[in-house]
Amino acid sequence: MKRGQVAIVTGAAQGIGLALARQLVKQELRVALFDLQAEKLEAVAEELRQAGGEVRTAVLDVREPERVRDEVDLVAQAHGQLDYIFNNAGIAIAGRVASTTLDDWNRLIDVNIRGVVHGVQAAYPIMQRQGRGHIVNVASVAGLMPCPSLVAYSATKHAVVGLSYGLRAEAAQHGVKVTAVCPGFIDTDLVHHSELRGMDRARAMSGLPKLTTPEACAAAALRGVRKNMAVVVVTGHGKLLSGLQRLSPDLMQTFANWAYRRQVGD
Numbered sequence: 001m002k003r004g005q006v007a008i009v010t011g012a013a014q015g016i017g018l019a020l021a022r023q024l025v026k027q028e029l030r031v032a033l034f035d036l037q038a039e040k041l042e043a044v045a046e047e048l049r050q051a052g053g054e055v056r057t058a059v060l061d062v063r064e065p066e067r068v069r070d071e072v073d074l075v076a077q078a079h080g081q082l083d084y085i086f087n088n089a090g091i092a093i094a095g096r097v098a099s100t101t102l103d104d105w106n107r108l109i110d111v112n113i114r115g116v117v118h119g120v121q122a123a124y125p126i127m128q129r130q131g132r133g134h135i136v137n138v139a140s141v142a143g144l145m146p147c148p149s150l151v152a153y154s155a156t157k158h159a160v161v162g163l164s165y166g167l168r169a170e171a172a173q174h175g176v177k178v179t180a181v182c183p184g185f186i187d188t189d190l191v192h193h194s195e196l197r198g199m200d201r202a203r204a205m206s207g208l209p210k211l212t213t214p215e216a217c218a219a220a221a222l223r224g225v226r227k228n229m230a231v232v233v234v235t236g237h238g239k240l241l242s243g244l245q246r247l248s249p250d251l252m253q254t255f256a257n258w259a260y261r262r263q264v265g266d
């Protein structure tokens, strides 16, 4: 990561995206921040400009491919280069599958999968032409293992991991790097205020490990990106469980069955 490089961060108004934006500005990258939340985004941009950052913003919904493409093009044109895109915007809906509606599934798919696809579709051709660039997709440890009570969310994150692995192989031919970042439980609104289906918050939060700060998550993500890792698992708990999944998917499934029974208690 070098001074003057250009990075786009989606979902930058708060949480992990905000922490990434702050650390990129500290490293003197020029940043473009995309988010739905206009007021919060402007406040973040103001804070980062005060800190000496060169910051652009776009209020947009990552579900809209034309808006994403137009804004990514504008960033690349304005700076004459695009070095990183962090496809970070995401939502969570937790709870039992039997209580999850088709609308819930579609919203998760639209934001968490299509939102990432739109970022890739917009940035990859630019990076291919440059012969360099790095696409960073924020998935989750839920994209690496069975996650009862988080099944629909977990399915979207598996898609992001799969997309990232395959694209990494193709993109390497063009000098473009791809990394999937897989955080464990991070202390953000996504954990505290996610929508819940068929389960109360106390139950959904029971058995969660100590939450990691978004700052620590962003720092670990950026270390992994610098090393050009295929997958960056953030948090010790996430490393342990994803390690178990790699070692023995059967054992992990048994553990998931047990954890779900323990959580719902029926």
Ligand code: NAD
Pocket: 010, 011, 012, 013, 014, 015, 016, 017, 034, 035, 036, 037, 060, 061, 062, 063, 088, 089, 090, 091, 092, 111, 115, 138, 139, 140, 141, 182, 183, 184, 185, 186, 187, 188, 189, 190, 191
């Ligand atoms: P957050 O809710 O604090 O922040 C998400 C940001 O994305 C918000 O600013 C929101 O406005 C924005 N956003 C949501 N939908 C959008 C849309 N359609 N278009 C544009 N912006 C949109 O959550 P977070 O924890 O910082 O999550 C960031 C990413 O990290 C997500 O992809 C999430 O799935 C992933 N993640 C989070 C955790 C965790 O424990 N917090 C764990 C694993 C993965």
